Amino acid sequence: MSEFTVGETDFLLDGRPVRLLSGALHYFRVHEAHWGHRLAMLRAMGLNCVETYVPWNLHEPRPGRFEDVQALGRFLDAAREAGLWAIVRPGPYICAEWENGGLPHWLTGELGTRVRTRDERFLGHLERWFGALLPGIVDRQIDRGGPVIMVQVENEYGSYGSDAEYLRRLAGLLRAQGVTVPLVTSDGPEDHMLSSGSIPGVLATVNFGSHARAGFETLRRHRPEGPLMCMEFWCGWFDHWGGEHITRDAQDAAAALREILECGASVNLYMAHGGTSFAGWAGANRGGGALHEGPLEPDVTSYDYDAPIDESGNPTDKFWRFREVLAEYAQGPLPELPPAPPRLGTEAAVLLTGRAPLGAVLDRLGGPETSAPVPPTFEELDVDRGLVRYEVTVPGPRQPYPLVARGLRDLAVVYVDGERAGVLAEGDEQLKEPVAGHARVELWVESLGRVNYGPRSGEPKGITGGVLHERQYLHDVRARGLRLDALDDIGDVAFEPMAGDGARGLYRGTVTVRGAGDAQLELPGWTRGFAWVNGFNLGRYWSAGPQRSLYVPGPVLREGENEVWLLELEESAPEGTESVLLRTA
Numbered sequence: 001m002s003e004f005t006v007g008e009t010d011f012l013l014d015g016r017p018v019r020l021l022s023g024a025l026h027y028f029r030v031h032e033a034h035w036g037h038r039l040a041m042l043r044a045m046g047l048n049c050v051e052t053y054v055p056w057n058l059h060e061p062r063p064g065r066f067e068d069v070q071a072l073g074r075f076l077d078a079a080r081e082a083g084l085w086a087i088v089r090p091g092p093y094i095c096a097e098w099e100n101g102g103l104p105h106w107l108t109g110e111l112g113t114r115v116r117t118r119d120e121r122f123l124g125h126l127e128r129w130f131g132a133l134l135p136g137i138v139d140r141q142i143d144r145g146g147p148v149i150m151v152q153v154e155n156e157y158g159s160y161g162s163d164a165e166y167l168r169r170l171a172g173l174l175r176a177q178g179v180t181v182p183l184v185t186s187d188g189p190e191d192h193m194l195s196s197g198s199i200p201g202v203l204a205t206v207n208f209g210s211h212a213r214a215g216f217e218t219l220r221r222h223r224p225e226g227p228l229m230c231m232e233f234w235c236g237w238f239d240h241w242g243g244e245h246i247t248r249d250a251q252d253a254a255a256a257l258r259e260i261l262e263c264g265a266s267v268n269l270y271m272a273h274g275g276t277s278f279a280g281w282a283g284a285n286r287g288g289g290a291l292h293e294g295p296l297e298p299d300v301t302s303y304d305y306d307a308p309i310d311e312s313g314n315p316t317d318k319f320w321r322f323r324e325v326l327a328e329y330a331q332g333p334l335p336e337l338p339p340a341p342p343r344l345g346t347e348a349a350v351l352l353t354g355r356a357p358l359g360a361v362l363d364r365l366g367g368p369e370t371s372a373p374v375p376p377t378f379e380e381l382d383v384d385r386g387l388v389r390y391e392v393t394v395p396g397p398r399q400p401y402p403l404v405a406r407g408l409r410d411l412a413v414v415y416v417d418g419e420r421a422g423v424l425a426e427g428d429e430q431l432k433e434p435v436a437g438h439a440r441v442e443l444w445v446e447s448l449g450r451v452n453y454g455p456r457s458g459e460p461k462g463i464t465g466g467v468l469h470e471r472q473y474l475h476d477v478r479a480r481g482l483r484l485d486a487l488d489d490i491g492d493v494a495f496e497p498m499a500g501d502g503a504r505g506l507y508r509g510t511v512t513v514r515g516a517g518d519a520q521l522e523l524p525g526w527t528r529g530f531a532w533v534n535g536f537n538l539g540r541y542w543s544a545g546p547q548r549s550l551y552v553p554g555p556v557l558r559e560g561e562n563e564v565w566l567l568e569l570e571e572s573a574p575e576g577t578e579s580v581l582l583r584t585a
């Protein structure tokens with residue numbers, strides 16, 4: 001058994017100085033059958049450690065109901081087998097371009113901005129969650145023969161809050177539940193962030209993409225002693241729907257990595273391999289400059305991140321350049337790259353065979369219908385990812401007046417008396433044509449992902465301000481939610497023959513595959529929705545780009561016939577439904 005400790009200037013393994021050459025890889029963004037390959041790729045790049053967050057909302061979808069909390073333990077076992085140490089960052093908040101920064105919707109729905117503070121109700125929920133999660137980490141600490149050498153307390157807390165008592169309670173909780181390895185915090189290299197994000201007795205680290213010397217100088221002003229570490233070296237970046245695809249030059253990133261190592265510091269590449277935000281778990285930012293109060297900027301499904309190991313697991317130019325730099329700091333020759341997982345043999349077209357209108361899908365798979373004076377939020381309807389149909393009646397007879405979905409988050413496809421009347425969005429909340437009474441109005445509202453960073457994280461989804469006709473609130477709202485995970489098993493939803501009229505709805509089809517392996521699903525002409533292969537939700541597609549196709553992990557495909565479902569929420573390709581195809585990744 002070994003002991004990992006924090007020395008005055010170095011990390012120490014059984015008393016000997018070691019440098020952590022770590023890379024971020026989120027187990028929840030990689031198909032489990034690919035973990036071994038990706039971890040071996042980290043080793044081959046020259047890393048000796050892997051780092052992962054843990055998303056609370058994935059594992060506790062409803063209070064007290066846990067789902068596959070063991071996944072983290074299985075991943076840590078795979079890391080150990082791959083010969084890597086592990087850093088675990090269990091949050092509870094993780095940011096990470098992940099829905100709600102990892103906090104459950106039911107938690108932020110109940111507590112709002114009381115989360116991430118010493119609020120007793122928040123700490124109560126947290127204690128229950130950590131009670132389920134932490135044993136899997138504690139049992140795999142290095143002093144028990146496991147790979148875990150460090151555990152992070154919160155995440156960039158100094159970018160968010162200033163409740164030092166909360167951080168102390170959180171660290172205390174980790175210790176009380178048996179975490180014996182060093183604890184660590186990580187923050188931006190700014191004085192106010194470091195002073196509010198770190199706590200005495202816990203190692204502080206910094207996050208940045210360049211200017212290592214300056215970053216570590218700032219850290220030294222706060223911590224004259226202790227090993228230097230960049231916990232998130234941003235060697236790439238993520239994309240927003242409707243934005244530009246962002247890349248970072250490989251040579252520039254390699255030079256920035258070298259600067260970190262020349263400072264004598266340890267590093268965690270964020271990301272070494274980004275993977276995919278499957279199943280609609282991608283989060284969102286608020287734009288608008290430093291205050292992060294501006295327009296919603298939802299994150300794309302791919303979390304490729306322009307990382308050295310791309311979304312399909314291939315080494316990029318950045319991989320080879322990082323490998324050169326890391327090789328100089330390695331104990332011996334670097335291991336060879338593992339064999340790449342199989343790729344799809346030949347391109348294959350999806351044959352769509354039927355469609356179910358959304359109303360029918362809602363009837364089969366939706367939650368209970370509720371009726372209330374004002375529209376309930378997604379949180380109140382227990383919808384984490386998915387959509388809600390709101391129905392109101394405009395009393396009549398009355399003159400035509402503007403109809404407004406006040407405080408809409410995020411998008412609404414609107415029908416008046418069964419006719420499509422427009423698509424509304426936050427900031428564009430009024431129907432083009434005024435509506436006369438009597439009329440029956442349906443607003444199908446979608447969440448594009450909850451904010452994961454800044455003061456607006458955790459804000460609720462839905463029609464948060466009410467439905468207005470002229471300036472009058474239309475009270476008496478019927479609402480019904482459709483959780484995305486309800487569609488993982490579509491059961492006996494009844495499908496109608498294909499019509500090729502561009503309508504929205506749930507489409508079903510098959511694709512016959514020869515040589516199952518990694519693929520990309522292409523949907524030219526389709527607008528926005530979600531795609532499943534054999535019940536595995538690949539995530540959101542959207543013609544807004546910049547992402548153009550969805551990554552299909554080889555292990556979800558099988559030789560021969562496969563099932564495909566498309567939930568199109570706006571408009572399907574008019575005629576060419578046969579244009580949906582799988583191509584080799």
Ligand code: GLA
Binds near residue numbers: 094096097155237238
């Ligand atoms: C911060 C967070 C990460 C991630 C990056 C941006 O550093 O700590 O979780 O969101 O920003 O990718």
